[in-house]
Amino acid sequence: MIGALTFVLALASGWFMVRAVLGPGLRPGWAARAVEAALGCGAGIALSSVAYFLLLVVHAASPASVAGVNCVLFGCGVWLAVRARGCEAHAEQPASGGSPSFRWNWLLALALLAGFALVLSGLIGAAKASPYGEWDAWSIWNLRAKYLADPSGGWQSAVSPLLERSHPDYPLLLPGFIAMAWKSAGETPAWVPQAAGFLFLGLVIALLLGCLALHRSTSSALLAGFVLLASTSFLYLAPMQYADLPLAFYFLASIALIVPSSASGVPRGRRLALAGFFASCAAWTKNEGAVFALLMAACLLIFEARQNGIRKALASWRPFALGAAPVLVLVACFALWIAPASDPLLHQNAAQLMRKIEDFARYKQVGQALFSEAYHFGQPWSHPLLLLAILAVGLRFRRKGRYAPALAASGLVIALVFSVYLGVYIVTPRDLAWHLHTSLARLYAQLWPGVVLLFFMLLRTPEETGLPAVTPPLGAKRKIKTRQGNRTALRIQLQI
């Protein structure tokens, strides 16, 4: 019970904080709430994980101190939200967009809910059948969470070099959060990592749909939901209890906050600071996250400098760096002094590396695996790539968007991160076939929500594919706005 309370308190504190940062004015309301909730819960998990790790480092972790820290974080969140609400009361409320929506949204929403209900019930069945998750869950992430939650204070086992088969150098966002709930509970119930897995799946869905509804349209958001529903390899990460799903969420969160550019009602500085924070959370989740955070920072700076010159670019980039700095400093300290990198990848000499780089067979093997794993990312007749291809042909892309530079920067980051992954495969000291087989699908999954978001930001909405604009008389406007049926009838009349 206490473990569950701490779990919920961590989520709620983040929610209030993000709500205070984002402020009012986002429409539609359901999408704004979804984005707030998703970003807030993700922030709350990261903050409580960091706080718990710091408690461990100062030898102050106990059920009481964990509860106390979470109460303080929750109090801060509520205070910030109340303070922001006070400011909102004086601020002018932006007008609602009021743009017309796709008339079949209700049907799409029902179908999407039914689809997710079906698949989630299947995934919950899989989680019940395999309560400890898949291999990496119990041999890396939850194992290290057990050490971090050790009642006798032996948390250093989680970063001990003796843990050679369980990657003691991996960062601790997920194990830290799970251990925080376990420490409060005084035991290690399997529901905590299970709940964390499904929670992150929910956060990805909510953030993706909410973000697209805010910046494109509800119909685009629902279609993106169908693409995610068909991404079976991605969905299965929830019962697996791997850190790839949290990583996918933090990648998506950072991209989702950068993409809107000037089109969002949220001040740019706040958005960039949050984007930086979520990029640093990715670095605290997995080593791939550090690559993402550094590339995101570099791409933002370069794109901004190309547009406005280096001086202005540095000034507008500062919030991102400030948002990322605290957790990145923690990650750097962790990597330098607490758990130095022990991956054999980093302990190869130049000759070994060159031999692999010059071996064409390795490139061919990686290329074949790319196709094979992409094929198995979904089911043949409902493959997410097939759905994206159908949408691209049927709806087509926008010619020019308000989001172009930010979209290009985000797209470049995803492409560069994926290139780094491929480079690692080329020089990996492990058996290449084994390495590809055990990890490539997860690497796809890490980047997949971000790719789907960018795709739908570029795609026309169903509404935008409508008939060419015609010019009804002034008096027709009221009819159009109030009744959908009248709108269709009017258009037919005008065409005739």
Added chain:
Amino acid sequence: MAKQQTPPPSASIGALATVALVTLLALFGALNYYGFLGEYSSAHTDPYEIGAQQSRFEQALAAVPPGARLGYLSDLPAGDQETAAFNIARYVIAPRLLVETGGAATTEWVIGDFTGVGSPASIGAAHNLRLVKEYGNGLVLYRRNSR
């Protein structure tokens, strides 16, 4: 000249067909995946038998001082099976740290996890270990001989 208003846009027939096709395919996929998950779950119930291993190791752990680091000895040849057995034991025994006997770290207490071939006492003696107790099902507890 009167300002003219444009009507709100509406989806084209092609777009409607696209949306319908994507929706139907995704729902078809969801239905298939649900069926697959049902079959997969019933065929993969606790595939690594971690639940069973927890009760198997329980008695041996009770005989070891709390917080003691444990060694691990197995008769499985190095490979996937041995890695799996070791990692499962490590997870079940956590938060006590389990390390492989014969490596850099030496421990006073050692868990023997055997498939039943060979005598546990003689295997232990080869590593300077005294057999403390056999718990059955291939599980034994050793203590390192003092020099």
